[in-house]
Amino acid sequence: MTRLSGWGRFSPRNARLARVRDASDLGKALGAGPVIARGNGRAYGDSAISPGLTLDLRGMDRMLAFDAQTGVLVAEAGVLLADIIDCFLPRGWFPFVTPGTKFVTLGGAIAADVHGKNHHIDGSFGAFVDWIEVMGADGTITRALPGSDLFDWTLGGMGLTGVILRAQIRLRPVETAWILQDMRATQTLAATIDMMDATLDAPYSVAWLDCVTTGAMMGRGLVMLGRHAGVDDLPRAQRRHPFATPRKRQLRLPLDLPAAALNGVTRRAFNAAYYWNGRRKPGPRLVDWDSYFYPLDAILDWNRGYGRAGFVQFQCALPQDRAKAGMAALLACIAASGEASVLSVLKRFGPQTGRFSFPMPGYTLALDFPANDRSLKLMDHLDAITLDHGGRFYLAKDARMPRAVLDASDPRVADFRAMRATTGAAGVFVSDQSERLGL
Amino acid sequence: MTGPVLILGAASDIARAVARAFAAKGHAIQLAARDAVSLADDKADLETRYGVAVSLHRVDALDLTSHAGFVAGLPALPEIVVCAIGLMGDQDENAADMARATVILRSNFEGPASLLGHLANAMEARGSGTLVGISSVAGDRGRASNYIYGSAKAGFTAYLSGLRNRLARKGVHVVTVLPGFVATKMTEGLDLPKPLLAQPPEVARAIVAAVEKGRNIIYVRPTWRLIMAIIKAIPEPLFKKTSI
Known part of the structure; x- marks a missing residue:
């Protein structure tokens, strides 16, 4: 048992947490009761805590391919945005969409379909995802493309359609940091x-x-x-090293x-x-x-x-x-x-x-x-x-x-529930949040 | 100093972190494990993140006769070797079943010693290199709770000490790493004190620093030096009645 909460540290609870390192770990975890995937725990509430088994996806954090011509990256779901920036900003690439923290996983960003300061122009994170691979309730892995039911429900689906294993995303070319x-x-x-x-x-x-x-x-x-x-926006002295930024001391709040x-x-x-x-x-x-x-x-x-x-x-x-x-x-x-x-x-x-x-x-x-x-x-x-x-x-x-507030706010909720019932995801992918909201 | 780094037992959590830490410094990486095919994604990861050359190699620590061929078959004799091979098992099962105990002893001592022995001889002939052995604080004193694994690690620690002594004037350096508790597959499910629990990247950073500075024996967290000094200092008549 591990004490788990969301980033808000509100209402922590005891949960069973298991780290998964590959698809076979995941397959073994399915079928023995409800599960939910958890990334780096940056959702604020109870989205990534399961009443059954919470799956820690940070063990799946491998980057699998990068095309330096197009900025297309294939990576496992547990990779942090911070790692992507570390690797690719010095090569001239930056995430197209980023939330207010870089300490989210790729899978978490997709599951919440996060938005950034450019939503009014570029849309949400999902707009730059080419495909996702999702393990469904029966343990099979499906590669889903935009426009398919699985893809469209998984973006913003809070992990309730299945476990996101890997994805292909596009990065934005930038001239400077x-x-x-x-x-x-x-x-x-x-x-x-x-x-x-x-x-x-x-x-x-x-x-x-x-x-x-x-x-x-x-x-x-x-x-x-x-x-x-x-590059032209930088002072002349910085133009030779456009990706160099001052090194900052990492501070940490050591106590409550x-x-x-x-x-x-x-x-x-x-x-x-x-x-x-x-x-x-x-x-x-x-x-x-x-x-x-x-x-x-x-x-x-x-x-x-x-x-x-x-x-x-x-x-x-x-x-x-x-x-x-x-x-x-x-x-x-x-x-x-x-x-x-x-x-x-x-x-x-x-x-x-x-x-x-x-x-x-x-x-x-x-x-x-x-x-x-x-x-x-x-x-x-x-x-x-x-x-x-x-x-x-x-x-x-x-x-x-x-639950009544969610139901009143969003007519899509009924369709989401119906989808969960049809695909068998209900009862298999369950978070404390999905229980609270009856999703 | 950017010659190839060989990681033995490359499928472990610590090994993955160590491979990344050396690749980030520009070293080519040789990953060796019993099931080399399963390392394809790790190879892709190191290449994608750091743009270094990565090769995969099959090695079985318990298949002693294969070790000479394994070393000869490497694309290049590595500059640095990190041995992360290890197997803990369950102490009660190990104590009850001597066949299991033997596998633990061989996996943590005999196999690693044989592999590092072949590599040490090749490095000695070349006149340069660094061997890093990941041993364990469990080897500092045999305890009822973990003495099968611990005694094998004690042997490995002594072996590394002897290698270091033998090769000190031959241009080959040996580092003994005593990680303490680390959050890995091996320790999953054990109830370990959080303040003492290191994450694999912390172990990896300590190893890279130890190699660069030519350190001999490192405890990843300095607290462990104190803890083990106390455990070693307890007189045997008293120690045998404790349960730690």
């Missing part, structure tokens, strides 16, 4: 959204929201636009902070300091890839900052025409509750394919709260506001949503 960032401060929520709507041609776009300040300035923020810098460390006062102070620090240095500047895409990865185990009880993420997407009103209602509800999210991130979504993927054209808001009775109650209210505005929820972040 640098991002040309353009930071712009906004005064209100409406201004933040207008700014993002007006800058849709920026390859990367994300906004940090100050969700502590109330009144007219509620939802003020920093819109961070970016694009991959070309007391839950009181992130209280109302420190959260307010952090949000104000972040805003004013950003406002001081607006405009374009060069930022290395690691600081731009993965600011939180700079501190290993940062999730311990929320104390022993952990924290819970809330992430919803709202359709474009309801986004402004919906986001305002969400922020007002948080302000009225007296709670404050430590980090609040707003992101524009573009068109989305995939039968069960989270994004929809519109906006997504990600919040995190220390896990306690007050914040859990607040999130029930946020659920209701999201439903009122036609929104849906990100299963990779979810740790506490009631």
Whole structure:
């Protein structure tokens, strides 16, 4: 028995965990009760914990082929995005889509169909996956192409269609390891959204929201636009080594902070300091890839900052025409509750394919709260506001949503359940989350 | 210093991490295991990640007569050899069944000693090379809980010590690695104390550093030196009544 939780460290539980190293290990694990695959444990809630056997896929972390002409990579599901960047950025390639941490596995990125700061232009992770190999409920391995039922349900299917073994993905050619960032401060929520709507041609776009300040300035923020810098964008001295970036000290949070460390006062102070620090240095500047895409990865185990009880993420997407009103209602509800999210991130979504993927054209808001009775109650209210505005929820972040909320948010859920019943995946691929949500 | 590195027992978790650590430094890699075919994906991985040349070789540690031919058949005499061959089994079963015990003894001592002996002789003739033997802290003192495996590792540790002594002036260096608890297939399911449990990449980094610095005996985590010093210091009349 191993103590397992998601990245939020909320509600840990005892689970049976077994490392798999190849397909034959996996085949042996099937048939003796429910299983679910687990990658690097970066889903925030209970997506990758099984009431039966949790399969640790990090033993399958081999890269199998790379085409230096086209940037096409074949790799096993347990390979980390960080490893892919380590290997291929120096050769001029970067993942097309990356979430806010590089410590996710390829299989996890596919199962959650993660999105990045470029979703409004490029779509989600699945848009750059050529094929996947999945072990189904009967132990057979199928190579599935985009457009097939298996592929389309597996993208965003949270491991509930089978175990992803390997995949072929395409990488993006880049000239440098640098991002040309353009930071712009906004005064209100409406201004933040207008700014993002007006800058849709920026390859990367994300906004940090100050969700502590109330009144007219509620939802003020920093819109961070970016694009991959070309060699010509670099200072002359750096052009000979365009992939060299300063080596940073890896920090680690070595202990659980007391839950009181992130209280109302420190959260307010952090949000104000972040805003004013950003406002001081607006405009374009060069930022290395690691600081731009993965600011939180700079501190290993940062999730311990929320104390022993952990924290819970809330992430919803709202359709474009309801986004402004919906986001305002969400922020007002948080302000009225007296709670404050430590980090609040707003992101524009573009068109989305995939039968069960989270994004929809519109906006997504990600919040995190220390896990306690007050914040859990607040999130029930946020659920209701999201439903009122036609929104849906990100299963990779979810740790506490009631089944009724999921059912009301997403008409695709019924089809997903039917697919699970037909293919035999139900009962074989089971996570604590799928049990909670009746998936 | 980027000559080929031979990994014996290449299918193990520690071996995979060691192969990556040396490949990352630009060494060509020779992977040897009983079932060489199963290493095809590992070969692809090293080539894809690090762009180094990788060859696969079949070797059976218990088939002693094949060892001379195995060494002669390598594409090049390696600059560095890392022996990760080992088999622990279950102590109670090993103690009850001497046929099993013999396999453990031979797999951890006789086989590795024979292979490294052939390689040592070839390196001595050449006048250069490094041999790395992954032994175990279990060999530092025989304990009821693990003495079959432990005694074989004790023999292997003594063998490495003797080889090091013999080859010290012949340009060949020998490193003894005592990893302590490592999270691998071998230790899966054992209830080991988390603070002492190393991950394979940590062992690999320690081995590469030890080879580069010419260290003789390394405990991957320094705590083990203290723990084993205490265990070795307990007087036998007392020790025989303990269960550790």
